[in-house]
Amino acid sequence: MEQSDNRTEVITIGLNKTGRNFDYLMEELNNLVEANNMVAKETLTQKLDRPDPATYFGKGKIEELATLIQDTGIETVVVNDELSPSQIRNIEKQANARIIDRTGLILEIFANRAQSKEAKLQVELAKLKYQMPRLHTSASQRLDQQTGGGGDGGFTNRGAGESQLELNRRTLQNKIAHVNQELKELSKSADVKRKQRDRSELPTVALVGYTNAGKSTVMNGLISMFDDDEDKQVMVKDMLFATLDTSVRKITLPDQKTFLLSDTVGFVSELPHQLVEAFKSTLAEAANADLLIQVVDYSDDNRDLMMETTESTLKDIGVENIPMVIAYNKADRMGISYPSREGDNLIMSALDESSLKDLIKIISEKIFKNYQTVSLMIPFDRGDVVSYLNEKTNVISTDYDANGTMITSELSDVDVKRLKRFIIPE
Ligand SMILES: Nc1nc2c(ncn2[C@@H]2O[C@H](COP(=O)(O)OP(=O)(O)OP(=O)(O)O)[C@@H](O)[C@H]2O)c(=O)[nH]1
Ligand SMILES: [Mg+2]
Secondary structure, eight states: OOOOTTOEEEEEEEEESSSTTHHHHHHHHHHHHHHTTEEEEEEEEEEOSSOBTTTBSOHHHHHHHHHHHHHHOOOEEEESSOOOHHHHHHHHHHHTOEEEEHHHHHHHHHHHHOOSHHHHHHHHHHHHHHHGGGHHHHHHHHHHHHHHHOGGGHHHHHHHHHHHHHHHHHHHHHHHHHHHHHHHHHHHHHHHHHHHHHHTTOOEEEEEOBTTSSHHHHHHHHHHHHOOOGGGOOOOOSSTTOOOSOEEEEEEOTTSOEEEEEEOOOBOTTOOHHHHHHTHHHHHHHHTOSEEEEEEETTSTTHHHHHHHHHHHHHHTTOOSOOEEEEEEOGGGTTOOOOEEETTEEEOOTTOHHHHHHHHHHHHHHHSTTOEEEEEEEETTOHHHHHHHHHHSEEEEEEEETTEEEEEEEEOHHHHHHTGGGBOOO
């Protein structure tokens, strides 16, 4: 992962509620911390059935945290859960620290990564929605300070504070409306693009999975097998959330069968709902796919939990009942033999050509299964149909007789329907 010397030192804290997956969640938090150019110097955890409604940690632990902050001089605390505004306020006060909760942290990372206009707006929207209920925090803090500081001035200041809060809230609401409007315009054009693609009736395949699993690398590998155009490659980086925008590429196999492949944002446990909501249009590519390829970092000890995370996130965004192939990626790091196929799943490496070939084979079997080999008789005045078949389908043989051109080819069910009148009944 990213390293640099000017990283902010933080203390991570987490509540072990059920014991289940706790170590994994804390490890994930640590990765998120590093992805945000920070480094966790200390960690405090507590076993509790549920968070203390006022302070998240129990009283004793909060005191321990306050002492730790005093002793180390580290002022930023990253919390492994989303906190309520009052929890944040209370810990900040009692432990004298700046609090970043898990949602705030993920939002910061997304904000730093966003490149395109759409991604920037989506992150902006998620941030505004996250701030909305938290407005109270800073405004009332100011209020507290004001009333605490000053004799009979308190009353008038309170009034001023409240109208300031109202003003802030209205400003936020206006901003949200504005960003929503801009996104709507953008998504209209994204929607139009998607509809055009739908109309082209090409099968669509979406790469999904935990962040940093290798989705974009698989995408690039598959593209470069059939296309030397460098411009079609997508960005690959060893960091969390390298990809925030959806890229869609058309892939035409040597037998002319064509499909659309899309790459999109990766997942992490408890992806903030504000982000999921804001990224809906980006994630729609997966929701509308005919086939999902779940890319898994097979070399990661937490791969099973990462798969659980992916599957529950897919459910959250309403992606269900789409056939899925699992690509157990990065097998080259493990000293095992690959590619190795297990049913519809594949142990593979995105850096290995024979792995990519096997993956293409599995994809083809799944999405082109309703192709049929048929013979067609095309009259000489329909050169357009002959050209179409030659360019777009896998022609097996061509013959000529007095009536026209006889072609045997593999057709999708859509083409079978469309070209029915030329098909010679068996
Ligand atoms: N050794 C090895 N490295 C791989 C493989 N696939 C991907 N990587 C590396 O893993 C890192 C992440 O790859 P990406 O393709 O960016 O991962 P991603 O799933 O698109 O990640 P996000 O966009 O951040 O969700 C990069 O450093 C890749 O070079 C593989 O099969 N073997
Ligand atoms: Mg990516």
